[in-house]
Amino acid sequence: MKYLEESIDLNGQKLTLQFGKVAKASHVSVFARLGDTCILVTLNVAKAKEDIDYLPLQIEYAEKLYAGGRIKGSRWVKREGRPSDEAILTARLIDRGVRPLFPKELRKSIQIVCTLLSVDGVNSPDVLAAIAVSAAVHVSALPWNGPLSTARIGYMRDGDATQKGSYIVNPKEEEQPLSLMELVVTSTNKKVVMIETQAEELSEEIIAEGIKLAKEQNKVVIEFIEKIREQIGYPKEPVTNAVVDERITKIVREEFKKEIDALIKSKAEKEFEDKSALDGFIAQVAEKYSAENFDKGAIFKAIDYVSKQIMRENTMKTGKRVDGRGPDDIREIGVETDILPRTHGSAIFSRGDTQVLSIVTLGAPSLEQLIESPEGETAKHYIHHYFMPPYSVGEVGRIGFTTRRETGHGALAEKAVEPVLPNQKDFPYTIRVASEVLSSNGSTSMASTCGSILSLMDAGVPIKAPVAGIAIGLIYKSDDDYMLLNDIMGVEDFNGDMDFKVAGTEAGITAIQLDVKNDGLTDKMIDESLARALKARLHILAKMNAIISSPRKALSQYAPKVVVLTPPADKIGEIIGPGGRNIKHLIAMTGTEINIDQQGNVSISGTDKDKVDEAVSYIENMIKEVEVGTVYEGEVKRMLAFGAFIEILPGKEGMVHVSKMGKGFVKDPSEVVSVGDKVKVRVREIDPQGRVNLEMLDEDGNPMGGDGGGDRGGDRPRGDRPPGDRPRYGAGRPGGDRRGGGGSYSRPSYGGSRGSDRPHSDRPTDPNRRDDRRPRVSIDDDQ
Numbered sequence: 001m002k003y004l005e006e007s008i009d010l011n012g013q014k015l016t017l018q019f020g021k022v023a024k025a026s027h028v029s030v031f032a033r034l035g036d037t038c039i040l041v042t043l044n045v046a047k048a049k050e051d052i053d054y055l056p057l058q059i060e061y062a063e064k065l066y067a068g069g070r071i072k073g074s075r076w077v078k079r080e081g082r083p084s085d086e087a088i089l090t091a092r093l094i095d096r097g098v099r100p101l102f103p104k105e106l107r108k109s110i111q112i113v114c115t116l117l118s119v120d121g122v123n124s125p126d127v128l129a130a131i132a133v134s135a136a137v138h139v140s141a142l143p144w145n146g147p148l149s150t151a152r153i154g155y156m157r158d159g160d161a162t163q164k165g166s167y168i169v170n171p172k173e174e175e176q177p178l179s180l181m182e183l184v185v186t187s188t189n190k191k192v193v194m195i196e197t198q199a200e201e202l203s204e205e206i207i208a209e210g211i212k213l214a215k216e217q218n219k220v221v222i223e224f225i226e227k228i229r230e231q232i233g234y235p236k237e238p239v240t241n242a243v244v245d246e247r248i249t250k251i252v253r254e255e256f257k258k259e260i261d262a263l264i265k266s267k268a269e270k271e272f273e274d275k276s277a278l279d280g281f282i283a284q285v286a287e288k289y290s291a292e293n294f295d296k297g298a299i300f301k302a303i304d305y306v307s308k309q310i311m312r313e314n315t316m317k318t319g320k321r322v323d324g325r326g327p328d329d330i331r332e333i334g335v336e337t338d339i340l341p342r343t344h345g346s347a348i349f350s351r352g353d354t355q356v357l358s359i360v361t362l363g364a365p366s367l368e369q370l371i372e373s374p375e376g377e378t379a380k381h382y383i384h385h386y387f388m389p390p391y392s393v394g395e396v397g398r399i400g401f402t403t404r405r406e407t408g409h410g411a412l413a414e415k416a417v418e419p420v421l422p423n424q425k426d427f428p429y430t431i432r433v434a435s436e437v438l439s440s441n442g443s444t445s446m447a448s449t450c451g452s453i454l455s456l457m458d459a460g461v462p463i464k465a466p467v468a469g470i471a472i473g474l475i476y477k478s479d480d481d482y483m484l485l486n487d488i489m490g491v492e493d494f495n496g497d498m499d500f501k502v503a504g505t506e507a508g509i510t511a512i513q514l515d516v517k518n519d520g521l522t523d524k525m526i527d528e529s530l531a532r533a534l535k536a537r538l539h540i541l542a543k544m545n546a547i548i549s550s551p552r553k554a555l556s557q558y559a560p561k562v563v564v565l566t567p568p569a570d571k572i573g574e575i576i577g578p579g580g581r582n583i584k585h586l587i588a589m590t591g592t593e594i595n596i597d598q599q600g601n602v603s604i605s606g607t608d609k610d611k612v613d614e615a616v617s618y619i620e621n622m623i624k625e626v627e628v629g630t631v632y633e634g635e636v637k638r639m640l641a642f643g644a645f646i647e648i649l650p651g652k653e654g655m656v657h658v659s660k661m662g663k664g665f666v667k668d669p670s671e672v673v674s675v676g677d678k679v680k681v682r683v684r685e686i687d688p689q690g691r692v693n694l695e696m697l698d699e700d701g702n703p704m705g706g707d708g709g710g711d712r713g714g715d716r717p718r719g720d721r722p723p724g725d726r727p728r729y730g731a732g733r734p735g736g737d738r739r740g741g742g743g744s745y746s747r748p749s750y751g752g753s754r755g756s757d758r759p760h761s762d763r764p765t766d767p768n769r770r771d772d773r774r775p776r777v778s779i780d781d782d783q
Contacts, residue, residue, distance in 0.1 A: 002232040008224045011170050013123055017135055019232055028140045032132035036120035041132040043140055046109035055102055056109040061091040067119045068374030088407045090126045094133050096515050097186030097194040101145040103239045119374045122172045127152050135225045141234035147225040149218035150186045153210040154179030169217050185214035189222055191520025198415045201508035204530040248294055248302040264311050264322055267491040308495040312475050316483055330487040330536055333543040337458040344559040345459025349451040353441035358451030359434050360459040362559045364605035366595040367430040381430050382421055386410030386448055388437040409445040416449045416503035416511035420464040428564040442489040443471035449503050460552040467510055468540040469503030472529045476518050486536050502533035561612045562605040569600055571623040590615040622650040626692055628683050636677045644669045646681055654692030660705030661696050
């Protein structure tokens, strides 16, 4: 293709699209840059497949860690592996905007690959990728009713909910966490074709205004892409393939009315039609017109087309849907909680034939999910997993492989619930919800949202408010002739033109996802859909609240207890201990799980709540500062000739001198205490070297020490001694122990001479000495 480079200003950032410079083997290649974020988009086309009834469009979004200057954290695997959930969701977001604008008849295989090459942490790569894909498809030879553009809208409010906030167009990455809304809109010049939203319980009016603002923003980019096509665009290929054979269609419609009605009825009862009945119908037509030698594939297409058209016509004409409901009616709601006996929380939510079982598991903060991306590492404390096994539609199929659809549905339900979850500081748990689709017949993602909330309340998770969701459908003839449908079934989803999912609380919207099959929605359609969704949401919330309206007061007895402490940074080393000795000992002693994160938060978790409390108390005492005058209940750890060492706090000892153990003279500490005894002591002083001196207390809290055997010094500061009463140098090392008994008391300053228990005043003096005022130097035998 021809080389071209064009740029425009987009909200203060330079948007550049460069065509035909790299990846020249591709039908179209676009190197897109917004700020320092760069994306390469390639588009390639293969021959049409005539034996399929869908458009084989494949859009891939490839995240490369080098885009953010990162190397994969795994020690063994450094190559990027399968797409992350975020990459899958970005690819789906782009696909949902592009796909509806291709002709229904197109069967060519199309592959679009978006490769993230550079990310600046300011400009969102998903919006840039969507714009580049629109430009690539519009410039290509593929028939397409584009172009379109994508914009992200944020919403910030300084005051409370009564204050009017301000919108932000394409907010920077650093602004997004401050926004009350993340609204992504893909639109043409006139209509909206895709919406993806998460909001902090915002009103329908705020959301609608944000959508209109995004449309205006998108017009600037659409005009930019149109000018590029005028310069380098390929001639568009015509679409000649008919959707169905008109002759077979006429035969089926006129001669097999009874069979068509039966087929439509069976579709209403089951999300996926009975293939055996359909095969019989096809064989019946082929047999009756065997002379015509109709292709069975053509017969299938005709039957499918006619059944869809009749169902749509009947609904528009009579106002009655295929299952007999009116446009506003919602199927019967079923709510059950406390389903499973040993899980932390469980619930079943059903709406008609759609039935979802949601299960909550609570875990320690260390069980959070770490996500590695070019932008850096992030952690998720709330995780929702959606499972739709083959039995949910009565089929036989593969188990254990997560489809892109499952990833997308799970993410939507997760997005809807996140705004009402408690703060991590208030509820320091990692929360996982698994939603098992037991039976599917329309909008299992919204059923998973309802089931998730019910199971969270059953588990005792203190959510802010219950959330419910609903899917609104559309039968479209023109912008002025259409019908909206509440709570669409599977057949109405497949045969309709829209799936507009809205979730929220009584106060406002928390999530939206819009997919269309026509050329988009007008502002009027969007406003009406939001109003219908609000009414339906309140109806479902009333049904849920009738069973459980608030979280249970206590967590399940099988859920772990989690406590998070935030000690001073200089105390982390004391908790860990040399080589992890302290924390390992505490884990072994209490049987709890203890983790320290990079911010210095210490989390303690375990199923035995008493053991968790014991570990918490141990750590709190470990980091507590010892203060003079404080009374402790301590354990005698070791004894020396001049006193005993008492552990007053975990890992912290103080010494009680024999003179502070009892009234009168105490010859040996063993006369009063033994190792392992529990004694009440009070901190007398903390010397300049940080050593703690204690005194023992009796049951009434009175000091037990006295002056009865003479004051042997021991723990009295040197400055308090009267002149002439200084101790001997080298004294206080009993039994030849040069370290003074170890610990922090490596060299006691005062006490009797080595091997002697006599007080200094009773010791004989040397008659040949001229002056007894100077102490005799005692030389140890081992020196």
